[in-house]
Each structure stands twice: as C-alpha cells, then as structure tokens.
Amino acid sequence: xxxxxxxxxxxxxxxxxxxxxxxxxxxLAAFVIxxxxxxxxxxxxxxxxxxxxxxxxxxxxxxxxxxxxSKMFGWMxxxxxxxxxxxxxHMFGMGTSMMKFVMKKKNVQVLGNLISSARQAGVRFVxxxxxxxxxxxxxxxxxxxxxxxxxxxxxGAADQSNMTLFI
Amino acid sequence: xxxxxxxxxxxxxxxxxxxxxxxxxxxLAAFVIxxxxxxxxxxxxxxxxxxxxxxxxxxxxxxxxxxxxSKMFGWMxxxxxxxxxxxxxHMFGMGTSMMKFVMKKKNVQVLGNLISSARQAGVRFVxxxxxxxxxxxxxxxxxxxxxxxxxxxxxGAADQSNMTLFI
Amino acid sequence: xxxxxxxxxxxxxxxxxxxxxxxxxxxLAAFVIxxxxxxxxxxxxxxxxxxxxxxxxxxxxxxxxxxxxSKMFGWMxxxxxxxxxxxxxHMFGMGTSMMKFVMKKKNVQVLGNLISSARQAGVRFVxxxxxxxxxxxxxxxxxxxxxxxxxxxxxGAADQSNMTLFI
Numbered sequence: 001x002x003x004x005x006x007x008x009x010x011x012x013x014x015x016x017x018x019x020x021x022x023x024x025x026x027x028l029a030a031f032v033i034x035x036x037x038x039x040x041x042x043x044x045x046x047x048x049x050x051x052x053x054x055x056x057x058x059x060x061x062x063x064x065x066x067x068x069x070s071k072m073f074g075w076m077x078x079x080x081x082x083x084x085x086x087x088x089x090h091m092f093g094m095g096t097s098m099m100k101f102v103m104k105k106k107n108v109q110v111l112g113n114l115i116s117s118a119r120q121a122g123v124r125f126v127x128x129x130x131x132x133x134x135x136x137x138x139x140x141x142x143x144x145x146x147x148x149x150x151x152x153x154x155x156g157a158a159d160q161s162n163m164t165l166f167i
Numbered sequence: 168x169x170x171x172x173x174x175x176x177x178x179x180x181x182x183x184x185x186x187x188x189x190x191x192x193x194x195l196a197a198f199v200i201x202x203x204x205x206x207x208x209x210x211x212x213x214x215x216x217x218x219x220x221x222x223x224x225x226x227x228x229x230x231x232x233x234x235x236x237s238k239m240f241g242w243m244x245x246x247x248x249x250x251x252x253x254x255x256x257h258m259f260g261m262g263t264s265m266m267k268f269v270m271k272k273k274n275v276q277v278l279g280n281l282i283s284s285a286r287q288a289g290v291r292f293v294x295x296x297x298x299x300x301x302x303x304x305x306x307x308x309x310x311x312x313x314x315x316x317x318x319x320x321x322x323g324a325a326d327q328s329n330m331t332l333f334i
Numbered sequence: 335x336x337x338x339x340x341x342x343x344x345x346x347x348x349x350x351x352x353x354x355x356x357x358x359x360x361x362l363a364a365f366v367i368x369x370x371x372x373x374x375x376x377x378x379x380x381x382x383x384x385x386x387x388x389x390x391x392x393x394x395x396x397x398x399x400x401x402x403x404s405k406m407f408g409w410m411x412x413x414x415x416x417x418x419x420x421x422x423x424h425m426f427g428m429g430t431s432m433m434k435f436v437m438k439k440k441n442v443q444v445l446g447n448l449i450s451s452a453r454q455a456g457v458r459f460v461x462x463x464x465x466x467x468x469x470x471x472x473x474x475x476x477x478x479x480x481x482x483x484x485x486x487x488x489x490g491a492a493d494q495s496n497m498t499l500f501i
Contacts, residue, residue: 018499020360025187029185029187029333032297032318033318036319036321040322042322051359069432069436070436072432073432076429095243098239098240102240102301106301108301130366133440134437151366151370159347159496162325162328162329162496163322163326163328163331164331164497164499166499167333180493192385193354196354199464200485202485203485203486207486256411262410265407269403269404269470270468329492329495329496330489330493330495332498332499
C-alpha cells in the first residue's frame with residue numbers, strides 16, 4: 001500500500017485515443033475501439049487533435065465571426081461525421097458511399113451512431129485547444145458538451161491508461 | 168500476491184499491434200517490430216483490421232461466392248504482401264520497386280520473409296471479424312491458420328501488453 | 335522490493351514516440367507531445383524510422399559519396415523540418431504555408447523551435463539504423479548528436495514507457 005506506484009497500477013486499465021485524423025475509416029476504428037473498451041468497463045478518453053477536430057464539428061455553420069484564414073480552413077475541411085471520406089478508395093465519393101452502404105446493409109453501426117453510443121457510455125471527449133487555435137475553430141462550432149484541453153490533459157489521461165493509441 | 172493487479176503486471180511485457188494499413192512501408196514496420204519483440208521473448212499479437220486485412224490475403228483468388236459489392240472491394244484492394252504499395256513515392260510502381268530492390272541488395276528481409284519469421288516465432292495473427300464482414304472477405308481468402316476475432320479480442324490482448332501500437 | 339516487476343513499474347512513466355512519418359502535421363504532433371511530456375518530467379525517446387528520418391536531415395547537402403539509388407531517394411525526400419509538407423491540404427505549398435503563417439501569428443511554436451526545445455529538455459533522439467541503411471542516409475546527413483539504434487533500442491525504450499505511440 002505504501003508503494004507510490006500503486007495508484008497508477010490501479011487505474012491502469014483506462015484507454016486514451018488521440019484521434020488525429022479525419023479519415024472516415026480511422027474515425028470508425030477509434031469509435032469501435034472506444035465503444036468496445038467502454039463496454040468492458042474501461043474509462044475511455046478521446047482527444048481530438050488537428051484534422052480529428054473535424055469529427056466534432058457541427059454540420060450547420062455557426063454565426064461565429066472569423067478572420068479570413070480561419071474561414072478558409074473552415075470551408076476546406078469536412079464538417080462533422082457525415083462528411084468524412086475514406087483514406088483510400090474515396091474515388092470522388094463512390095468508394096465512401098459504397099462503404100457506408102455496405103455497413104448499413106450488414107448492420108454495422110455508422111459513425112454517427114457510434115459517436116452517440118460513446119457519449120452515452122461516458123466516453124470523455126476532449127478537443128485539443130492548440131489545434132482549435134491554429135485552425136480557428138471555436139467551441140461553438142463543435143458538438144455540445146465537449147471538453148477543451150491541451151497536451152497536459154492528454155498526457156494526464158495517458159498516464160492513467162494501459163493503452164494509448166495515436167490514430 | 169493478493170494484489171489483484173499482480174496478474175496484469177506480470178504479463179505486462181506482451182506487445183499488441185493493430186495493423187490498420189496496407190501500405191508496404193507500414194506493414195514492414197509492423198513486422199520488423201513484431202519479429203524484434205518475439206526475439207526478445209515477448210508474446211506478440213497482430214490484429215489486422217480494415218486495409219490491414221489485405222496483408223493476409225492469398226495471392227490467388229479463391230472460389231468463394233460473393234455479392235457484387237464484395238467482389239468490387241476484392242478487385243480494388245491489393246492481394247497479399249507482394250502487392251502492397253508504399254504510402255509515398257509509389258510513383259506508378261517505380262518507387263515501390265526501387266525500395267524492394269534496395270532492400271534485397273542490402274539483405275534487409277522482404278515482407279514475405281518477415282511474415283514467415285513472425286509465424287515461426289509464434290506471433291499471433293488475428294483478423295478483425297467486423298472488417299471481414301464489411302469488406303466481404305471470407306476466411307478462405309486469408310492466409311491459413313489465422314484467428315478471427317473482434318474488438319474484444321484486440322482489447323484483451325492489449326490489456327496484457329505494455330505496448331499497443333496503431334499502425 | 336523482491337517483486338521482479340518493480341523496476342518496470344518504477345520507470346513506467348517514460349514515453350516513447352516512433353515517428354514514422356515526415357508529414358509536417360504529424361511531426362508537429364510528435365514534438366508537441368514530446369515537449370509536453372518532458373515538461374512534466376518524463377524521460378522521452380523519439381525513434382525516427384523510415385520517412386521520419388527526413389525530419390532529422392540537415393538542410394544543406396553533405397559531401398557523402400552515395401550510389402545512384404541512395405542519391406535518388408535523397409533527392410526525392412524532404413531535407414529537414416523546414417521542408418516538410420502537410421499530409422492533407424498541402425495544395426502545391428499553399429496550404430502548408432498558410433498553416434505556418436497562422437501558427438506564427440498565433441505564437442504557436444514552429445517545428446524548428448519545437449525540435450530545439452526538445453533537445454534542450456533532454457529528449458533522446460534515435461535514428462533507425464535499418465531505415466538509414468535502406469534509404470542510403472548516413473549519420474553525417476543527420477542533425478548532430480543523434481543516436482543510431484535498431485528495433486531493440488526502440489523496444490528497450492518502450493519497455494520503460496507507459497505510453498508508446500506510432501505516429
């Protein structure tokens with residue numbers, strides 16, 4: 001009990017996912033893993049950094065005032081889970097649509113559902129503050145009830161995890 | 168000994184690799200790491216998900232009956248280790264061939280050999296069942312003696328590992 | 335004290351990053367994490383493999399004699415932190431420049447500074463020997479005071495870490 005490392009060992013089965021990408025396939029992987037781990041009673045944190053922030057964006061634009069560069073980033077990047085593309089075989093939308101169609105047909109949950117399930121299961125969503133700053137994305141433009149945090153928040157979660165993935 | 172976390176600490180030096188990609192360079196990295204860890208007496212599990220499944224595909228087609236979409240995915244994706252491409256500088260095959268040529272010349276093991284070595288060293292190969300389902304890939308089309316498992320299998324392996332990489 | 339696993343538990347808060355990519359965004363992520371962890375008193379190792387080696391390359395060419403293939407790889411790959419490109423939205427340089435401009439404006443440290451900070455904070459830089467061999471890159475062409483090591487060096491560092499990321 002006097003072991004100073006005891007605490008970290010006890011908390012050791014949390015999971016932290018750094019979702020860096022906004023590829024549909026990688027976002028799917030992250031949320032399948034997050035939901036699986038939550039179902040096995042692990043505490044899960046997803047840290048959305050850089051392109052990964054786009055997964056959290058609301059579909060409808062918001063009335064936030066921005067400078068030109070932030071606006072340009074905003075236009076060029078996908079807005080939310082329904083707009084993501086496959087990292088390969090996107091083929092001007094055909095591959096991505098095909099994949100979505102097949103997933104629906106085979107009763108595999110689509111990304112939107114996986115995100116809702118994760119929220120309901122208590123998965124913690126943290127948006128990277130530095131990425132928001134660089135890309136000019138404000139909290140209003142993101143899904144509700146998302147935490148904002150920096151690299152220390154990410155590392156704090158990782159320190160309590162026995163698995164941290166960069167996705 | 169009564170410490171309930173003892174077990175996980177003891178098993179802690181297993182390694183789990185989630186191979187998500189079918190880029191030649193990333194597959195090489197995964198197998199170099201797997202062989203290295205196995206040589207250092209770690210238990211290694213490679214979980215092949217999404218595009219990573221293609222690394223396990225047999226080169227020759229099999230007589231499996233499929234619906235049209237599964238057939239299309241099958242045609243468009245590379246069949247097995249010898250057909251993979253570099254993630255960068257593929258240059259219509261030239262870059263990939265150059266890389267393979269250099270590796271041969273410098274006596275670096277090619278991917279096919281690394282896969283055989285891994286199998287002989289007892290590395291566990293698990294094909295992701297959900298990915299197989301979505302892409303319409305059956306067990307017959309994969310390398311022999313591959314396990315099929317879901318996210319729980321992956322997380323179970325990760326829980327016994329002190330290193331889990333998403334590649 | 336007699337616990338044979340004590341040692342690994344004690345050292346457990348080191349961090350190991352395998353930087354496989356030479357995308358500007360991923361290199362930035364790696365160095366933000368490395369600097370953050372170093373600031374929180376973790377021992378950090380960055381293992382530069384494959385394309386990741388390019389982050390360590392000196393900008394000026396060196397007088398090293400090479401065979402033709404090594405020369406070709408050398409020409410085609412970016413030389414050092416200032417020449418890296420975004421993984422997405424590079425747009426013939428425009429996107430990458432825009433990102434750099436915004437980072438400067440918002441006082442986010444650019445990659446070159448992050449690399450210097452990491453060195454000063456004692457982050458360990460290891461260049462992958464096998465990748466150097468395959469790509470024909472010599473130690474002279476890399477930043478000074480970089481260690482050269484193989485997969486065993488990487489796995490040794492990972493075994494003392496509670497977080498190992500493949501970036």
